[in-house]
Amino acid sequence: MVRHSVTPSREELDHRKATILEAVVAEYIDTAQPVGSSSVAAVTGLDVSPATVRSEMVTLEREGYLAQPHTSAGRVPTDKGYRYFVDHLRSGSIGPGQQQQIREFFTNVRGEVQEVLEQTSNLLTRLTSYTSVVVGGGHTHATVLNVQLVNLDARHHLLVSVFSDGTVLKHNVRSDFAATHVDVAEASRQLNALLIGTSLDTRVQVPSRHDHVATLVREAVAELHAEAPTFDGEQVFIGGSSKVAESFDGVETVRKVLAILEQQLLVVTLVEDILDQGLSVAIGSENGYEPLASCAVVVAPISVDGEPAGAVGLLGPTRMKYREAMAAARVVSEHLTRHLSGEDERD
Amino acid sequence: MVRHSVTPSREELDHRKATILEAVVAEYIDTAQPVGSSSVAAVTGLDVSPATVRSEMVTLEREGYLAQPHTSAGRVPTDKGYRYFVDHLRSGSIGPGQQQQIREFFTNVRGEVQEVLEQTSNLLTRLTSYTSVVVGGGHTHATVLNVQLVNLDARHHLLVSVFSDGTVLKHNVRSDFAATHVDVAEASRQLNALLIGTSLDTRVQVPSRHDHVATLVREAVAELHAEAPTFDGEQVFIGGSSKVAESFDGVETVRKVLAILEQQLLVVTLVEDILDQGLSVAIGSENGYEPLASCAVVVAPISVDGEPAGAVGLLGPTRMKYREAMAAARVVSEHLTRHLSGEDERD
DNA sequence: CGTTGGCACTCGATTCTACCGAGTGCCAAC
DNA sequence: GTTGGCACTCGGTAGAATCGAGTGCCAACG
Structure with a gap:
């Protein structure tokens, strides 16, 4: 992940700082509002006063994990803050309902590979309500x-x-x-x-x-x-572009993101760049496209018979629900890998 | 269209009313601001006072061509008003630059039909900066x-x-x-x-x-x-969905329209419904989809060897630039028809 | 020394008021 | 039928006042 390649020596935070940072990120993801010291003090099990939290926050801000929209507002995570959060996320799993939905999907889906990929893209969007991307291809070795x-x-x-x-x-x-x-x-x-x-x-x-x-x-x-x-036959299927309008509030941001999504080649490159870096999430500026600075992209590779053969991805705001999105992407990519490797019967 | 089936006896307006209506529509399309009597009086060649214009406007409003956002604002066209405007539009042609652009496109484009259609969709968007739709298919008689x-x-x-x-x-x-x-x-x-x-x-x-x-x-x-x-192999290619974010201001509207565009089958039906009614434009509620109430859709049929084979379309706000959009759709559809009928060499 | 309560301060958001002016509707006169 | 005059409406904008969440700082405490 970025941790290895991009940020050579990533400092670890002590337990209290980490807890505070995670609380801020979690609450901000939830509410989209700057998070104040008192609510952090209340929600963590740390049993410290808001004042203590504040002084830790100052440090976290100085170290680049948090930012203030303006003096005397709560704190908001920076990309670096999100990154720490994501890297320390104990990977959750998805709900049983979703498990079920995915299993059902893959037992019922039939037809050409392309159609399967397209449908998979829709599935991912239904599961997460983020815009989804499925990149298929790389059958270079077919004879x-x-x-x-x-x-x-x-x-x-x-x-x-x-x-x-x-x-x-x-x-x-x-x-x-x-x-x-x-x-x-x-x-x-x-x-x-x-x-x-x-x-x-x-x-x-x-x-x-x-x-x-x-x-x-x-x-x-x-x-x-x-x-x-x-x-290489790289093909992209994008599902749920209307979700973009839900994820971001500025009309201008929506426009920019949509404009990016229209350039399919660019989307392929984006997803592959992320994978090449060994990442499973690209947060904000990490993805390298300025118009996507307020986006996070979650990816998971798919393979066919052991060969890399594309990826699934989810695009949302940097304050996206990483755990759910990553779990959904992972599980779907695994199913898809199995499906494409011919473990299921095809029509 | 709707005119034939929906509004059985469409009244004609006398010259002055028509002029005023057209002035209001034209200015509203241009500025997106309610139009007042004085500016109409100034811009039309009618040589009447604002007061006269006002009294005509009252009539036009009673007859459903215009509406007031609130007492004492200017007037805004209703769907019916746009309809009259469109029906009485002397069809313009497109600029020489665009002519050129289209000709160039069709002499250079090569490859599979699908790719041509997809590219055409992009072309239309470039020409008009509206979201474009290209529906291809209907090769039922191929052997x-x-x-x-x-x-x-x-x-x-x-x-x-x-x-x-x-x-x-x-x-x-x-x-x-x-x-x-x-x-x-x-x-x-x-x-x-x-x-x-x-x-x-x-x-x-x-x-x-x-x-x-x-x-x-x-x-x-x-x-x-x-x-x-x-x-029938109906295929839809949608270009410039990011333009949706430019055309409408409410984020919610943008979301709804994008959601419609995602349902490709629905888009095909929409376009074909319009064509079936013999229309070339569907304005607001005419298109039959509530979420598209603030949209207008311009369509032009394409055919291959004389057989209907799809359509091109443009989707914009009801206050879209009808003349330009219709001209672009018409010209492109003609070129496409010729191209697909094999008048050009293919790779 | 790290932690804490206290406290003054900041600054966006909200509310209220006043006011401006584009545009209307109405009417009496032409 | 047309017009100028005029009172009226009402959204939009600007400014002032207020509110309050949240901060930074500091002195005191264990």
């Missing part, structure tokens, strides 16, 4: 099971390729000449011979002859391999 | 060009079908028995013989034998035809 070249008309053809993970790709192939059905059928045969068992990054020996069939084959292979860089 | 059954493992197979419009569908086919490659290849052959040239609603004669191959064929055909009802 070709079958390819087929199909005539659309004399000069337009469609290359359909089936991969071992069930993905189907299609590519338009044009020819400058009118190709006969026989040409196409023969090209199709050759393509199969050439490509079956290869993955997209395998170099294959294409015929160099100049007849129609060879040209078709070359074109088709070129088209297919042109896909390689993007084939 | 099968080629099908292919592929082994995933002994009991899981993938049926890949290519249609005359370039669509590719895939379906999982399970067998209770371990199918050999030979079985699958033979089933594949038979499926081709059976299905090529048929459309999804064509009944085909499936073999009734009980051997492995026949069972596979039956399963595959069943799977494929199960798709028929939904095959």
Whole structure:
């Protein structure tokens, strides 16, 4: 986590400071109001006076865990404060009702991977009422099971390729000449011979002859391999964008966050950056996008047959309910991993 | 639309009333402020005093075209007022810059139909800064060009079908028995013989034998035809949802509208309802969804080879810039129609 | 020395008042 | 039918007063 890589030497706080900090964060998450010393004194089991709490708070503020909106208001957690809170969260589990809901979902869900991912995104939103993100992809190692070249008309053809993970790709192939059905059928045969068992990054020996069939084959292979860089097939499904309007109050903030969510590529990068850092939560500025400074993103990786294959994520305000969100993301990602690895029957 | 069915006899307004109404609507769209009699008197070429305008306004209000937020504020258009305005809009055209932008877009865009539609949605948003909707689908009459059954493992197979419009569908086919490659290849052959040239609603004669191959064929055909009802393949692409946050001020309104946009099926229905009524704009309550009461939706149909094939739409506040929005929707839909009908070269 | 109660102080939020002015409705005169 | 005149309405804004939650500081206490 960030703790290892980003903040090299993270100080620990003594028990009392930690308790106070956690109380402030918890209450602020709950109420969205600056938290005062007296309510902290009341709620913690510390049995100290507000005055003592205040003097500790001064320290915590100096060390960057807390902030004051203005002199003589209560304290509000900083990103660093949230970070401490999250890192010291004993990971909770989710309610039995939600357990049930998730189990039900995964026993009933059927259909294409994409649909499953999309539905999963909706599930996460229902579970947490935060905006959810499901990134799927990374089947780079899938191999070709079958390819087929199909005539659309004399000069337009469609290359359909089936991969071992069930993905189907299609590519338009044009020819400058009118190709006969026989040409196409023969090209199709050759393509199969050439490509079956290869993955997209395998170099294959294409015929160099100049007849129609060879040209078709070359074109088709070129088209297919042109896909390689993007084939990762990263797909994003975003659910519950309307929750953004609930999570943030400034219309302007809502707009900014929505604008980010619209850029799907950016969302993928965001989620993967977080995972690459070994994090499971990115808080405020940690996520690296200024418009998302008031957001926290919870992520959990998914894998297929042991290979990383995407992630699920939840986006909410920095004062999000971390325990619930993290638990939901974790449990769903585990189910999804199992589901995609084929432990369930698919339609 | 609504005019034909809902408001059977739509009265015309005399010239002066019409001018005043239009001035009010135009200014309100521009400023979002209630419009007073004097500014109307100043801006119209009518050469009448504010007092006269006022007395006309009283009539317009009684007839339901205008409303007052409160006594002694200016007037604000009602849905009916906007409706009159829109119905009497001499349809404008779009700026040369935008023309250019659209032309450029359509000469450069390439790739799958879906991607084109998605990109088009983004284009519309860029052009108008309203949320845009592109509904594609309705290739019900496409016929099968080629099908292919592929082994995933002994009991899981993938049926890949290519249609005359370039669509590719895939379906999982399970067998209770371990199918050999030979079985699958033979089933594949038979499926081709059976299905090529048929459309999804064509009944085909499936073999009734009980051997492995026949069972596979039956399963595959069943799977494929199960798709028929939904095959319409209605797809929605929504662009610029962040614009919602700009168009409306109440956070609550923003939330409601976003929530509607999340339900893609609902969006499709909405757009199609409007088209079915022969409308090109639905204003406020006309669209039939209470949460969209403060929205206007501009639509324009698209077709492929003469067949209706979806629509483009723009969603904004009732005080949207109708002329621009309608022009943009119309022009883009025309381009898209031409593009999808194959008048341009595709990659 | 850490802890505590006491206390003056700060400053956003709330309430109240006064007031301004855009815009209306009405009416008498043209 | 149109117009200028005029009293009236009522939302919006500005300023003043007040409130109170919460702070910082300090002296006293164990």
